[in-house]
Amino acid sequence: MADxxxxxxxxxxxxxxxAALARLPGIGPKTAQRLALHLLQHDxxxxxxxxxxxxxxxxxxxxxxxxxxxxxxxICSACEDPGRDGRLLCVVETPADLLVMEQTRSFRGRYFVLKGRLSPLDGMGPKQIGLPELLERSLDPELEELIIATNFTPEGEATAHAIETVLAAQERSPALRITRLARGVPLGGELEYVDLGTIAQAFRDRRGMT
Amino acid sequence: MADxxxxxxxxxxxxxxxAALARLPGIGPKTAQRLALHLLQHDxxxxxxxxxxxxxxxxxxxxxxxxxxxxxxxICSACEDPGRDGRLLCVVETPADLLVMEQTRSFRGRYFVLKGRLSPLDGMGPKQIGLPELLERSLDPELEELIIATNFTPEGEATAHAIETVLAAQERSPALRITRLARGVPLGGELEYVDLGTIAQAFRDRRGMT
Known part of the structure; x- marks a missing residue:
């Protein structure tokens, strides 16, 4: 493309x-040129x-x-919405994760969005991802359950562990429960094709049938 | 994504x-959301x-x-560049085609960019694609050869044919040659895998070896 x-x-x-379009993630110089010409010529x-x-x-x-x-x-409209349950707080890594959670329509509590996940090599420590703000937020007397919904990746798990640790270290309402999204076999999952780690986890976390 | x-x-x-990002060609609502969040959060x-x-x-x-x-x-800098050969004029469908031609470094003449290809169903007739302007441009007394470099698609071929027809109908310098890019087997092409139309064309346009 230099030519x-x-x-x-x-x-x-x-x-x-x-060049500005090529800075978008997933867009190479060839696509960027095509987009630029398209926008200027046709749209x-x-x-x-x-x-x-x-x-x-x-x-x-x-x-x-x-x-x-x-x-x-x-303060965003969702935080001020009296229709949301202020006793539940779901902690996610990014706004994109929040939007996915909302699309499931299975949660009517409030959210806390971290500024990313723990990744010391990239300079993302507890402070950078916003754990101090989360700690402060967890002091809300109304709060009954804090649901950690970070990703099930190594970084997401490390982040979940870090949240648990800092919350355990500080004084907080004894009524506050800390939970984590369930791990297990995904919907429609056939055991033969599910990875072994997931099956092992599903064994460990097996639940009684009512 | 409605949710x-x-x-x-x-x-x-x-x-x-x-929504604005999703209007870009090839970018769906999911990618648009990812791009928007990325730009605002990280870049x-x-x-x-x-x-x-x-x-x-x-x-x-x-x-x-x-x-x-x-x-x-x-008037663009390329049109005013005395280093380009004003006797040759290459007609392309789009600015993108022009850039590709330039990258081959095999042409040192000038260009004329049409406003698209003939496509009557989309309302693209001879006037819309700029044939009147091309006709006027072809009256340049300096011009010796007009090379039609539209695509080898049905629309591109129809466009090439239309250019030929309108140029033939008007009075012009008898010295002006109208040519078309060669069709044939592409570089590295193995006959077994080249489509039959291309081979037939390569037969018809076969050239003497010197």
Missing amino acids: AYEGAFMPPSLRALT RESAAALGHALQQSLQGLQPCQRCNNFSEQP | AYEGAFMPPSLRALT RESAAALGHALQQSLQGLQPCQRCNNFSEQP
């Missing part, structure tokens, strides 16, 4: 647009809409002071 | 950004750069009055 970038046929602003309206939306989002969105999810107000 | 869009957890500006700098580049491109780029390629000036 195309250097060519006299690629004006600087087109080159800049291609200037979408290009204007995207430019406007980017500007609005950058200016308007901030972390909610209570849950850390993106919000246009200091 | 995510409707949820209280998706502020309007984040929803607008996701606000890229988001700002993209917003800026979109604005600059929309304001700054216009079709060059001679070649129709994107340009920041009324």
